[in-house]
Amino acid sequence: MITPDPEGLVLSKWALGIGLSCLGLGTWLLLQELAPRRWPQVNGTIVASRIEFSGGYRASQYLPIIEYEYRYHEQLFKSTRRRAGNYVSGEQGRAEAMIARYPIDSSVRVFIHPKQPAVSALEYGINFLSLVPLGFGILLTSLATLFFFGK
Secondary structure, three states: OOOOOHHHHHHHHHHHHHHHHHHHHHHHHHHHHHHHHHOOEEEEEEEEEEEEEEEOOOOEEEEEEEEEEEEEOOEEEEEOOOOOOOOOOOOHHHHHHHHHHOOOOOEEEEEEOOOOOOOEEOOOOOOHHHHHHHHHHHHHHHHHHHHHHOO
16 A cells, blocks of 8 residues: 655645646646637738837847737727737747738738627637646646655
8 A cells, every 4th residue: 555755745735736726727728729719700901010129138029019900790809919828939030920921901810709809819729838837737746646655
């Protein structure tokens, strides 16, 4: 019979709590990023596509800003939300590639939140950064189990 290691019990409880919290956050992020695939879709138009630079001496960041408008139930909306998790690398080349995909006056497919039509997205999908809390949660939960039961 496997018995708990009393010395690792406190540490394992903390690790388990943090691990389960990370699992919950990771799951929530994944669901948020995949939600638009089930939302209604309408046609929209790109009204602005530019790169904004921010930074200073040691760090700089290039942010692609894609502004679009769309009509839903006879109401006009504008947004800059490209996807549920608007993660960007900040690299100039990636920002340029992103705005090249969305030239001004081009037609785009817009995913619209069915209960909040002002919330929209141009894309959906899983981003690597959303997987980080999930992986960290799996790691901590596994370690907590090992600490609890010892060797």
